[in-house]
Amino acid sequence: MLTDDLIGALRCPLCAAPLHRAASSLRCPSAHSFDLSRHGYAHLGTGRKLPEGDTSAMVDARTRTHSAALFHPLPQAVDHELMDVFGGVFPPWHRDRQNEGPPLVVDLGAGTGYYLAEVLESWPQAGGLAFDVSKAALRRAAKAHPRAGAVLADTWGPLPLADGCADLVLNVFAPRNGPEMRRVLADGGLLLVVTPTADHLRELREALPLLAVDEAKERRLAASLPQFEQFGARTVRWTMDLSREQALDLIGMGPSAHHVDLTDLARRLPDRIEVTAGVDLSTWTGRPLPSRPADRGTPR
Ligand SMILES: C[S@@+](CC[C@H](N)C(=O)[O-])C[C@H]1O[C@@H](n2cnc3c(N)ncnc32)[C@H](O)[C@@H]1O
Numbered sequence: 625m626l627t628d629d630l631i632g633a634l635r636c637p638l639c640a641a642p643l644h645r646a647a648s649s650l651r652c653p654s655a656h657s658f659d660l661s662r663h664g665y666a667h668l669g670t671g672r673k674l675p676e677g678d679t680s681a682m683v684d685a686r687t688r689t690h691s692a693a694l695f696h697p698l699p700q701a702v703d704h705e706l707m708d709v710f711g712g713v714f715p716p717w718h719r720d721r722q723n724e725g726p727p728l729v730v731d732l733g734a735g736t737g738y739y740l741a742e743v744l745e746s747w748p749q750a751g752g753l754a755f756d757v758s759k760a761a762l763r764r765a766a767k768a769h770p771r772a773g774a775v776l777a778d779t780w781g782p783l784p785l786a787d788g789c790a791d792l793v794l795n796v797f798a799p800r801n802g803p804e805m806r807r808v809l810a811d812g813g814l815l816l817v818v819t820p821t822a823d824h825l826r827e828l829r830e831a832l833p834l835l836a837v838d839e840a841k842e843r844r845l846a847a848s849l850p851q852f853e854q855f856g857a858r859t860v861r862w863t864m865d866l867s868r869e870q871a872l873d874l875i876g877m878g879p880s881a882h883h884v885d886l887t888d889l890a891r892r893l894p895d896r897i898e899v900t901a902g903v904d905l906s907t908w909t910g911r912p913l914p915s916r917p918a919d920r921g922t923p924r
Contacts, residue, residue, distance in 0.1 A: 627771075628645065630752075636656050665774035674776075674778050677759075683761045702742065706747075710814075731795075732799075732800075733796070734774070737766075737768030737772055752771060781804075788807075791810055792813060800817065800845075824902045825878075825899055825900065853910075864899045
């Protein structure tokens with residue numbers, strides 16, 4: 625639910641001023657107004673055309689995959705990583721947050737909010753904001769956890785969030801906007817990124833014409849985050865024993881869904897198949913930000 629505490633971290637996408645709730649919208653002091661959808665998420669688009677995001681068929685496939693706990697080792701690994709870093713207290717270090725309120729977790733490209741909800745479960749004092757462009761995903765993210773709110777915004781663009789408002793930024797299989805992730809992360813906060821390993825879903829890629837995972841990904845990840853210093857890393861692999869339908873869901877929820885005919889693939893899959901899942905989890909702390917020129921107007 626989008627509580628007033630969570631709204632306190634949001635900023636007007638047009639003028640960067642704070643937002644407040646006004647009936648079924650969010651407004652800033654300059655009267656820019658943004659819908660609160662009846663499905664529970666805030667629509668903070670700027671009027672520019674938005675990227676497509678996941679379709680409702682992809683979101684349904686992802687939801688079935690998560691409900692079947694096929695990716696369960698991943699939220700567990702995220703939990704362990706955060707436990708290692710935070711030592712049981714979130715967040716343990718002095719933070720230079722500019723908004724008051726409970727610790728904040730921001731999930732960029734959150735999808736259905738599956739990982740955000742798992743993190744919030746482990747950190748009972750924290751609130752969370754799920755950002756995505758897919759309305760089908762946001763409908764689910766808005767209900768993913770009682771302490772989570774959902775926001776429609778293009779995470780490639782300026783994020784409608786206050787400077788330094790987030791104690792933890794999550795980025796799981798989703799687009800990465802380094803400069804904006806750094807701007808919204810509190811000094812002393814943590815960025816956690818999850819990317820697939822080169823052998824993720826290897827057996828499906830060998831059997832079917834799916835998109836390959838970029839092998840230079842690790843180099844590209846560091847290169848895409850010059851505003852951050854790497855703090856930790858772990859790789860997690862597990863094997864999934866899948867029915868044909870579950871294998872199709874794994875394909876249908878990912879980038880290959882845009883390029884393949886699932887009915888055709890269904891004919892080429894056996895009844896059951898063992899498939900490798902592999903993910904790299906990395907944590908990052910923000911490098912010091914350059915000082916802001918005095919004449920830049922209202923800080924975001
Ligand atoms: C592969 S899914 C991952 C979803 C979620 N993190 C998970 O792992 O379950 C990528 C998500 O990024 C969203 N997305 C893609 N481009 C985006 C953009 N420019 N701004 C915000 N979200 C975006 C998609 O709609 C999709 O929900």
